[in-house]
Amino acid sequence: MLVKEATYTRLCSTKKILTVNGKFPGPILRAYKGDTIYVNVHNGGRYNITIHWHGVKQPRNPWSDGPEYITQCPIQPGGSFNQKIIFSTEEGTIWWHAHSDWSRATVHGAIFVYPKPGTSYPFPKPHHEVPIILAEWWKKDVMEVLEEFVRTGGAPNVSDAYTINGQPGDLYPCSKSETFKLSVSQNKTYLLRIVNAVMNEILFFAVANHKLTVVATDASYTKPIETDYITISPGQSMDALLVTNQQPGRYYMAARAYSTNAQIGFDNTTTTAIVEYNTGGTTSSPLFPYLPSYNDTNAAFNFFGSLKSLAFGSTEGVPKKITTRIVSTVSINTFPCAGNQTCQGPNGTRLAASMNNISFLEPNTVDILEAYYYYINGVFKKGFPNSPPYLFNFTAQGLPLMLQTPKTGTKVKVLEYGSDMEVVFQNTNLVVGLDHPIHLHGHDFHIVGTGFGNFDEEKDPFSYNLVDPPLRNTVTVPISGWTAIRFKAINPGVWFMHCHFEQKLLPPPPHMPPC
Structure with missing residues (x-):
């Protein structure tokens, strides 16, 4: 894949956009279920770039997952990175896209994963x-x-x-x-x-x-x-x-x-x-x-x-006995305007976002995966909370201003290998209510429940679908509502949203991009 600028005309105007192999959308990748392929990404553009294979679980191989400063440092202009893409249970349509800044607006394309030869x-x-x-x-x-x-x-x-x-x-x-x-x-x-x-x-x-x-x-x-x-x-x-x-x-x-x-x-x-x-x-x-x-x-x-899931070829099943539950708020927040900044958020603030009142602070010198693998201190901290630090009526209108400012941090959640996970995403109406699509790298998950209002831990699980819930990698959390997902944590590595550090990972390729 060659990332470079190309000239396109749309809406009566002509401009240069960042493309892959000169195409918008970019080229389609085709593979069979269970294949392993290699994609050499060369950055011929002016900005740092990474490529994420959205929906590819990459078993034991987070090194090629792609999110900037999470599993790799970006590919710098003029640099290349040969990425190993391991397909496992995926079968159908997924996609690839840039995972750095806003480059994915034009740097993206489809992945077609066909049934194994001899199957249909x-x-x-x-x-x-x-x-x-x-x-x-x-x-x-x-x-x-x-x-x-x-x-x-x-x-x-x-x-x-x-x-x-x-x-x-x-x-x-x-x-x-x-x-x-x-x-x-x-x-x-x-x-x-x-x-x-x-x-x-x-x-x-x-x-x-x-x-x-x-x-x-x-x-x-x-x-x-x-x-x-x-x-x-x-x-x-x-x-x-x-x-x-x-x-x-x-x-x-x-x-x-x-x-x-x-x-x-x-x-x-x-x-x-x-x-x-x-x-x-x-x-x-x-x-x-x-x-x-x-x-x-x-x-x-x-x-x-x-x-509803067809459960065709599924190897995981829906976890029934949960060993770890995380309830996380998903919020739009604000930070005070600092110094001589001109801030266009509400009441002269800067817009932000948070989960469980933590606004994620991205590292910029060493990525989290390498920091874990090489025992480099000071890049991230353990202890992402299992529940919201403040309890209030999350879906009420006109919530107090004091709740709008989150903490900042690079917090991770450490999971034991084989954990049966439930994660409940609770939307809030802080600043402004929105529907939030949440993507988990490295795992598919079952969407077992969705509702409006505040999640009730005593009552809402009784309405879960534990028979044929859809198996997805991206879920939409409704405005003024909640969504519950379940999965088994069986893919060791550092994955955006949460991580598991127990089982030995494959070693990093010798050609990881430098920071």
Whole structure:
């Protein structure tokens, strides 16, 4: 993979963006379940870069996981890193992306993991497969967007457009001729491999007059569900079957944001592509699909709640006896404005975020994984708390200002190998309530429960689904609500969100990038 700048024209403007192999979105990686592949990443750009293989569990090999200053130092301009990618139980669609600053806005692409040779899908084999990469576009350089909101402490500028396979679609200026078109034959089955590579927005997605049958999420098979639309959060991937059983014609596929808080600006535009039957009837204007309203929480979470695991090829099962439970708040916070800064957060503050009132402080000289492996002190501290340090009505409105300022720290949670884990993410309405997509590196997990209001440890576990909960790597914690996940900690290493240090790791490759 060669990371470099390339020139692209979108929305009547031309600019250089960071790409991989000159493509936006980047190239598709293809592998079979259980394969090990090597990807040499060369940084030909102006900024530090890392690449994360989102959803690849990398058993005993966190060295190639990719998050900056967590498992590696960044690849500096002109440098290279040969990454070992170990596939294990994944089967379906996942993706790769930059894991440094905002580079992932343009540095990303899909990963297709096929069944092992000699085996097959748990559904009829589709006639064709089609990547559908949902992303976004700024007329500004994305690094300028990053620098501005870091400097001001406010929210980032919203994008100027969403894109499907790199194109905004014909509802935007100057985009009609380049709109992505999918030419289809009648009465065929197309496997749409969908990735949400958008930075911040959850999206609704649909195809006019066509049902979608969801068969996998985050490279794990689901019980097939037929639906008019899907909800997909940043970081999530989905496999959906599209059967072309309508009258020949032209039909929009479209995506737009699901956003629940009117105080937070978001891109309220709609990106489109066209499904075009190749048997005639293609001269009329495309029909537009039904998409739920941008603030329709019931529509979003009714879809999430309909997903059930097929348990096909699963080796872990749902933990029943929990050995460790973590309840963690997920909050938007503020820090006081320091010195001569101009801060654009509420009441002249700087925006931040926290889990259990700790705003993560990223190391910048040695990454956490190497600090653990080589016994380097002072890089991180153990003791991420098992429960919120302050108990209050987390989902109340108008919470006291004294609760808004978190502590800072580089805290990790140490888990014993084989622990049966439950993590409950409790959303709060501090500063502003939002839906939060949470991604765990190194493990898939079962989403056993979701609800609104404050999590009740005595009552809510009785409503858990411990039979066929969806197996995912990214979960959406609802606004003013909570989500519970379970997994077995059987992949030793340092993983973003939490870590386990017990079993011996593979040694670091000799070519790790220097800090």
